[in-house]
Amino acid sequence: MSMLLNALLLVLREVLEAAVLLGLLWNYSKLADLPRRWVIPAGLVGGIVAMCYAAALEVVSDWWDGSGQERISAALHLAVYVPVVVLGWGLYRPLQSRIVLLAMGLVFVAASVREGSEILIYVGAFIHAPGVKSAVFSGALIGAGIGVSSGILVSAFLGTLAPRNARTWVGMCLxxxxxxxxxxxxxxxxxxxxxxxxxxxFDAERWLPEQSVLGQLLYAVLGYDSQPSGLQLGVYLVSFSIAYGTVWLAKRSTTHD
Amino acid sequence: MTARLALLSACLWFVSVCAEAVPEYQIQIKNHLFIPSTLEVPAHTKVKLLIVNMDATPEEFESYELNREKIVVGGGKITLFIGPLAPGEYPFFGEFNPRTAQGVVVAK
Structure with a gap:
């Protein structure tokens, strides 16, 4: 695989998740009738923290007997999940604006940090490599462009839906x-x-290999794993049930009001 | 009472998992190559990999078959656990230099 294509896929994979999340949160803001200015400070904070994390990765790697990267990444994943559950409730029940804004900001910052830091480390590795620098930078730019465009497409698609349908789609996608x-x-x-x-x-590798383009895109956005362990599947089902149950309860209580 | 027992059992399980002694293997990254590129490990056993990056640039150890990915900075080292694996071959590669940085874990 050429360095350009490798850079394109790597950066696309990293950018896609944050871009899609941003597209969903952008529409959430519209549905909640909130200003979308939160994106700017959240983007800035996410970028700065990603830079700090990238710079400190060597130190972080040694924390907790060598498990620092995994623990912090897992915590960042949790920092996306918990506010999403809160936002799910807020889709149908009134929540204070500042709580919603804080939750959206936290989701975007947490999603940006891990992915952003990896892009910075990757691109930074080739700054002093004249032979492949232009290929890596071009691939990274194209990948970032496709990722951002995908987020805009998701946002535009949701924007065409009637509020009731948009609420359902935004909730399910989140x-x-x-x-x-x-x-x-x-x-x-x-x-x-x-x-x-x-x-x-189970093993879905034969039907949808994780290293195929579709597999990688699904991994980036939905965390697709072709061979999940029993524990992974169990945690996924519990997480999905809690989040979906929260939205369902909020919707049900709205109907009963 | 039942809740306390359950909590205690969970704690003991967690501690036992953490304290489990596992065989350790080392892989070096040099000139964007994994050394050794073929690593034999015992099947059905959890093992710890120590990956030492001798290059000045970072690399990401990645394997779809092992379901692992972790960045190792230039001149740095990382540890990660794999297995217990069924007998077979499990390719891995360096995501930042996939053309050269390739290897395989062979579980026997």
Whole structure:
């Protein structure tokens, strides 16, 4: 695979998740009738924290007996999931504006930090490599462009829907993205040796290989894993049920009011 | 009472998982190559990999088959756990230099 294509896929994979999340949160703001200015400070904070995290990665890697990267990444995944559950409730029940804005900001910052830091580390690795620098930078730019465009497309599509349908779509997409993060969080803890290894729940590698383009895109957005362990699947189902149940309860109580 | 027992059991399980002694293997990254590029590990056993990056640039250890990905900075080292694995071959690669940085874990 050429360096340009490798850079394109790597950066696209990292940008896509944050871009899609931003597209969903942008529409959430519209549905909640809130200003969308929160994106600017959240983007700035996400960028700054990502830079700090990238700079400190060597130190972080040594924390907790070498499991620092995994623990922090898993915590960042959790920092997306929990506010998404709160936002799910807020889709149908009134929440204070500042809580909604804080939750949206936290989701975007947490999603940006891990992905942003990896892009910075990757691109930074080739700054002094004249042979491949232009290919890597071009690929990274194209990948970032496709990722951002995808987020805009998601946002534009949701913007064409009637508010009732948009609410359902935004809620379901947020739940799927956040539950996927919990599935990946378990994989990280397994990698760090912090959870007991469990056997494969199923193997979908033959039907949709994880390293195929579609597999990688689904991994980036929904945390797709072709061979999840039983523990991963269990955590995914529980996470999905909690988030979906919260939205369902909020919707039901609105109907009964 | 039942809740306390459950909590205690969970804590003991967690501690036992953390305290489990596992065999350790080392892989070096040099000139964007994994050394050794073929690593034999015992099947059905959890093992710890220590990956030492001798290059000045960072690399990301990645494997779809092992479901692992972790960045190792230039001149740095990381640890990660794999397995217990069924007998077979599990390719891995360096995501930042996939053309050269390739290897395989062989579980026997």
């Amino acid at each position: 739940i799927l993205v956040a539950s996927g993060m919990m599935l990946q969080a378990v994989a990280l803890l397994d990698q760090a040796g912090l959870v007991a290894h469990s056997t494969k729940a």
